[in-house]
Amino acid sequence: MRIAFYGSSLLSSYWNGAATYYRGLLRDLAPRGYSITFYEPNAFDRQQHRDIEPPSWAAVRVYPATEAGLRSVLAEAAAADVVVKASGVGVFDGELLEGVVAASRPEAVRVFWDVDAPATLAELRADGPGHPLRRALPSLDLVLTYGGGPPVVEAYEGFGARRCVPVYNALDPDTHHPEAADPRFAADLSFLGNRLPDREARVEEFFLRPAALLPDRRFLIGGNGWGDKAMPANVRHLGHVGTRDHNAFNASSLAVLNIARDSMAAVGFSPATRVFEAAGAGACLVTDAWVGLELFLKNGEEVLVARDGADVAAHLAALTPGRAKAVGEAGRARVLAEHTYARRGAQVDSLLREEAARKRASHSARGAA
Structure with missing residues (x-):
């Protein structure tokens, strides 16, 4: 399956605490049969503070942090089987969410991946029905969260999410391991x-x-x-x-x-x-x-x-x-x-395949009707 993942940055952890999380999960998903493209804006000096080179397990598209740059990557959502918009991209977040939902195919699995659920939920409560995520929730198949447990699941479902599942942080033992003291x-x-x-x-x-x-x-x-x-x-x-x-x-x-x-x-x-x-x-x-x-x-x-x-x-x-x-x-x-990313990757793989099968069945049923 092809994943189009729109997030803050895969290449840089500079002012970007989610980098380790993205890397651990996507690195595990790739050998499970996913072709991944990660879209990140050239913003906040992150490209000047890269701490990994573009990896073998994901293609990375760095786009200008402008309206033209945004338009240049939105259409590519149409080629994906799974479209992921992460929270906290920091540049045109609302427009990016609305754009990738609109561009994705009806049978694609649409995911909002929240890496700061407490902050996002506070925004939803403050902004009301006009918040871009509130408007997009009926079109989303899954909300995945970096953490939060039952309180976050209940809050998202209360706002109308079809399904919310926490996918917790974890360890990539190949990346983080014992080392000599420095x-x-x-x-x-x-x-x-x-x-x-x-x-x-x-x-x-x-x-x-x-x-x-x-x-x-x-x-x-x-x-x-x-x-x-x-x-x-x-x-x-x-x-x-x-x-x-x-x-x-x-x-x-x-x-x-x-x-x-x-x-x-x-x-x-x-x-x-x-x-x-x-x-x-x-x-x-x-x-x-x-x-x-x-x-x-x-x-x-x-x-x-x-x-x-x-x-x-x-x-x-x-x-x-x-x-x-x-x-x-x-x-x-x-x-x-x-608590390894291999376990978290297996969890995400199962969720995505389950949702893809559900959408295929629904699409076939509508076609037969």
């Missing part, structure tokens, strides 16, 4: 994440507060936007860390911290890609608490859960290298057994 990333606690309005207060609580409480420990923060943020003297800031360095980043500190954004934490059931990258590298993961975490990792054995910054500081103060290694190895074993 002195560039040496620390007692490291955190990797871009500075965003609905994350900053939680970073202050779960990362900067423990740093202040433990002035003799070394803290490391990577990600865009933190350069002018006031931080304790024992915090070192790196800036953007490309995906090629994530294994070394995760392997070089005593523990790695995951901090959910406000909206993700509120909805729950939303493990970030960082969770699986860190676990895949064998890192001892410390995470803020959110509903649904136990579906992915077991507290106290495969991950250390913190309710606030004081808990993070307590975990770090008590953590020995031996204990950190044991937690990291247990977390890695769990994600390798249950």
Whole structure:
């Protein structure tokens, strides 16, 4: 089957946390019989910060972030058996959704893939029936979400989605795996994440507060936007860390911290890609608490859960290298057994083939009538 996938970027993770997710899923789908073309706009300096070359398992079309550029790729949806519009492309999102739905063939499987369901659902509630996605939902066969669990499924179905299924983040063990420690990333606690309005207060609580409480420990923060943020003297800031360095980043500190954004934490059931990258590298993961975490990792054995910054500081103060290694190895074993992109790819493959068969049967029945 031919997939036309319209997303933010496959080639660059720069201001694009979904890149790892797209890569893991599409790389697994390709050998299952899919010919994939990924369409991404030349926007937000991502093409100047590519961290992979165009892959063998997907064709990539980079188009100008203009109305003419948009028109140049919309018509290509007509050649696809599966048309996917992802959330958060960042350029002409509404026009892109409406355009690919209109251009796709009636028998094609039409998918909206939401990589930030809490934010999208908040928009739907605020904008009402006039939101482009609300208008498009009756024409969509599937809504797939990066996370969110039952609350997101119920919300989407309440807005009229025919079917909503979470496809959670996962691990690609060929890409994220244990690696030798790198002195560039040496620390007692490291955190990797871009500075965003609905994350900053939680970073202050779960990362900067423990740093202040433990002035003799070394803290490391990577990600865009933190350069002018006031931080304790024992915090070192790196800036953007490309995906090629994530294994070394995760392997070089005593523990790695995951901090959910406000909206993700509120909805729950939303493990970030960082969770699986860190676990895949064998890192001892410390995470803020959110509903649904136990579906992915077991507290106290495969991950250390913190309710606030004081808990993070307590975990770090008590953590020995031996204990950190044991937690990291247990977390890695769990994600390798249950949370790989091979498993997620099998899930998506089943969903797409099921929907394709349903649409073929419906199309044949209408033709016979």
